[in-house]
Amino acid sequence: MPELNLQRQEAPLRRLMGPGPLDVHPRVYKALSSPVIGYMDPVYLKVLDRIGELLPPVFGRTGGITNAMPGTGSSGMEAAVANLLEPGDPVLVCAHGYFGDRVRQMAERQEAEVTVIEAEWGKPTDPQQVEAELKKKSYKLITIVHAETSTGVLQPMDDIARLAREYDAMLLLDTVSSLGGIEIKVDDWGVDACFSCSQKCIGTPPGLSPITFSDRAVEIVKNRKSAVRSWYLDLSLIEKYWGADRVYHHTSSSTLNYALLEALLLIHEEGLQERFSRHYKNHKALVAGVEALGLKMLVDPQYRLPTLNTVVIPEGIDDLKLRRYLLDKFKLDIGGGFGRLAGKVWRVGLMGYSSSADNVLFFIPAISRALAVQGVKTDLSAGLDAVLTELDGNGIDAAAAEAQKIAAA
Numbered sequence: 001m002p003e004l005n006l007q008r009q010e011a012p013l014r015r016l017m018g019p020g021p022l023d024v025h026p027r028v029y030k031a032l033s034s035p036v037i038g039y040m041d042p043v044y045l046k047v048l049d050r051i052g053e054l055l056p057p058v059f060g061r062t063g064g065i066t067n068a069m070p071g072t073g074s075s076g077m078e079a080a081v082a083n084l085l086e087p088g089d090p091v092l093v094c095a096h097g098y099f100g101d102r103v104r105q106m107a108e109r110q111e112a113e114v115t116v117i118e119a120e121w122g123k124p125t126d127p128q129q130v131e132a133e134l135k136k137k138s139y140k141l142i143t144i145v146h147a148e149t150s151t152g153v154l155q156p157m158d159d160i161a162r163l164a165r166e167y168d169a170m171l172l173l174d175t176v177s178s179l180g181g182i183e184i185k186v187d188d189w190g191v192d193a194c195f196s197c198s199q200k201c202i203g204t205p206p207g208l209s210p211i212t213f214s215d216r217a218v219e220i221v222k223n224r225k226s227a228v229r230s231w232y233l234d235l236s237l238i239e240k241y242w243g244a245d246r247v248y249h250h251t252s253s254s255t256l257n258y259a260l261l262e263a264l265l266l267i268h269e270e271g272l273q274e275r276f277s278r279h280y281k282n283h284k285a286l287v288a289g290v291e292a293l294g295l296k297m298l299v300d301p302q303y304r305l306p307t308l309n310t311v312v313i314p315e316g317i318d319d320l321k322l323r324r325y326l327l328d329k330f331k332l333d334i335g336g337g338f339g340r341l342a343g344k345v346w347r348v349g350l351m352g353y354s355s356s357a358d359n360v361l362f363f364i365p366a367i368s369r370a371l372a373v374q375g376v377k378t379d380l381s382a383g384l385d386a387v388l389t390e391l392d393g394n395g396i397d398a399a400a401a402e403a404q405k406i407a408a409a
């Protein structure tokens, strides 16, 4: 028997500014240290009831079924795909990045008849291309990613939603990097299944996957010809625990759900619109700083995600070395690109509790120094000035006038 290493291990403190997980609010940490209680404890069932009330408005949902699946975002993705698709069902997968392709893989495992529309990484799906495909044949389901974390693209939804209605297809939407940070309107858009994760804009650790199904989707699942090909993710089984019946389905994690409830309270205390504005404002400040440093954003302004910023890595920079430097020197964790964008971009997350002016103001000097270490000079003073101008919303003269008014009051 090899000797066992019994040394205790503590996680280091980091500043999380990557694609997720992100930092969580101190109140969420406190909730995470709640005593573990049973999944049928009447007190815990009330927690689940409250999640059932507070989560739907974040999705923009009334009616249907909304709750949090056990597992990470991929669990919600698989639940949505497995419940809505049966073998042979025609599905149109819009893939404008890595995660759109993951939906394709899952749909293929359900033996659905999959057609894929691919967009260039860094661009959204073009609705005209979707319409051209819908004209060719009838689809049961269209799938699309609202916030593509691999590229930093925000998919405009109005045209896609209109097309799904016009061609009578159901709509499945991935909001893993947007729910809780950007407005989601599943009712208005006619989205039948929409899933997310707990570790990004919602603001808890990974482990839960908020998900919502429309009334129409619930009916479709009830009337399937074949059983859902996943026992664990079968909506009609798990719903018996989420709903009034409260029949055992799996050992629900009280720890994670207490944290989720606290995070949802924080979201509603802040106010949804205020929260979306905060995400947008910090994103604008970060972009202003990045561009004033002389760096480039990957995505055109109108398609940029406010929650996940893709910054183009300048020529000659060693990406891995730079990110390691940020981690070692500043405990700052940002993401690298992957797939087709590996080594080409950094992914800088501003989500949930991590979407803060502090983080933007920390990032700009840190990246400027990390670039300088590799011989690339940037104008830090211009970078910080651009961030501050964006944060005070006015520019220096207006800010000075405002300060005078405050002093005189």
Ligand SMILES: Cc1ncc(COP(=O)(O)O)c(C=O)c1O
Pocket: 019, 020, 072, 073, 074, 075, 077, 099, 145, 147, 148, 149, 150, 174, 175, 176, 177, 197, 206
């Ligand atoms: C857009 C998108 N979809 C799906 C996933 C999968 O989520 P998870 O890694 O939590 O399983 C991710 C993960 O970052 C994502 O960004």
